Amino acid sequence: MLHDAGHFLALVIPAMALLLALSFLFAWHHERTRPYLLQVGACYLLYATAIGMQILWPPRAGAGHATVIGALYLGSAVLLLHGMLARIGARPGRCAVVALPLVLCGMLAWFELVQPSLVARVYIANVGMALILLLGIAPLAGLRKGRTVDRVLFWVFVGFALQFVPRTVLTLAPAGVADAAALPRTAYGLWLQATLALLLLTLALALLAATAQDVIDGLRHERDTDPLTQLHTRRSLETLAARQIPPRPGEPLSVVLCDLDFFKFINDNYGHGAGDAVLTQVGRIIAAGIRRRDIAARLGGEEFVVLLPDTPHDAALQLAERLRQTLEQASIDALPGMRKVTASFGVATLRPGEDLEALLLRADNVLYTAKNNGRNCVEWERESGLAVPA
Structure with missing residues (x-):
């Protein structure tokens, strides 16, 4: 047996x-x-x-x-x-x-x-x-x-x-x-x-x-993850933002909204392949210019956002200006004869009781002011609601 x-x-x-x-x-x-x-x-x-x-x-x-x-x-x-x-x-x-x-x-x-x-x-x-x-x-x-x-x-x-x-x-x-x-x-x-x-x-x-x-x-x-830029998608941004909003007491939270200037001109004159290459390079520039805890995402098209936990308004402005200058100075290989790409930036800081959607809406309004003021600049929202160049 x-x-x-x-x-x-x-x-x-x-x-x-x-x-x-x-x-x-x-x-x-x-x-x-x-x-x-x-x-x-x-x-x-x-x-x-x-x-x-x-x-x-x-x-x-x-x-x-x-x-x-x-x-x-x-x-x-x-x-x-x-x-x-x-x-x-x-x-x-x-x-x-x-x-x-x-x-x-x-x-x-x-x-x-x-x-x-x-x-x-x-x-x-x-x-x-x-x-x-x-x-x-x-x-x-x-x-x-x-x-x-x-x-x-x-x-x-x-x-x-x-x-x-x-x-x-x-x-x-x-x-x-x-x-x-x-x-x-x-x-x-x-x-x-x-x-x-x-x-x-x-x-x-x-x-x-x-x-x-x-x-x-x-x-x-x-x-x-956005396949072109390797940044977060909007859905991922919303999920991660839910963990940051509302922030802990005493911790400010800011957002930087970025929109490439004349991107339609790039697509129309250089082709969508070149446009994709530009988006890829911009994604790398943004990812390299932020902290590990910051959350960078592509909202769609040529619009990007960076959510900045524990970041006051002035620090967010400084980051936006650094990104603007880096992008302006970068050589874009996919655009022969043009080489340069610029972007407009809008900065806003979270207010008490505000959610992500409301914060992005205020940043978007400031961004449109940057577009109307000649592009390739950083705009922010004062307490009075007026936006002036950085």
Whole structure:
């Protein structure tokens, strides 16, 4: 009975690894921009193949079979390391993917074909996998400061890598060298296999959860980011402004509204492609000229806005003037013969009880005054309601 249970559970592990491999490959099929899914899927596929071969075709002395199985295990570790690092835009060094696996495979072959030793092969395969995976700890350490799902994934990966070392000791210690091959059929062996299955499943679920969060964040970024300027969209601005308005007591909040001058002339004479290039460059200029906590958005067309938390009126005026001068002095490559683009600016500061819409409306009225006063200038609203040049 125990023998049958052990054989059944032993087959469950490669079957589960195969299903997880298919899950990652299916996810990659629908998310081709995430190649790490393919690498992790291949990792689980190799792992399932190695376990399956070990169960269904036990190694025979001197046949080289154990070396092949060990190489598959090591290859799965390399692919897992590749996938984990590819997700964060990093790549493993040659030591992890070439030198170390080759040395380990050579050692496996030596202790199977030249100086047969089951204990040595078990230690080499398991400790070798741990070493390969642990080479990813340093580059992956940044995940500890990321989202909750990233922190969970990091520690699950660390636990999965480290478990190969004590697992090796636990595998060999109670059974002895002569009985190690029979260990999977014992109650102790069943426990080891069950823990391995749980770890494989936990790692896969953590990575799939992180991938799902990546997809959601990517969709949210597409929704909230203007594709031309990489600034916020109006919808994103409204969402973020809801967290700033009303501001904390004693903290002023200002807004700078910007509208490019003669933009229709640019589109009509240089084409909409040139117009898009101008908007892209203006977006970069605005993004480079503000603080991290400021919120810059493209409202539509050639109109931009910068929401300035904890910023009094005079500081907002200074920022607007700096942006105006930077834009006026910038060389626009998409406009040969013209090269210069200017903009008009309107500045307003939030009043008690006012919402974003009312604030933008006042800034827009001031902006129209700048347009009427000859463009390429900064206008603001005095307490009297009159706007004068900055």
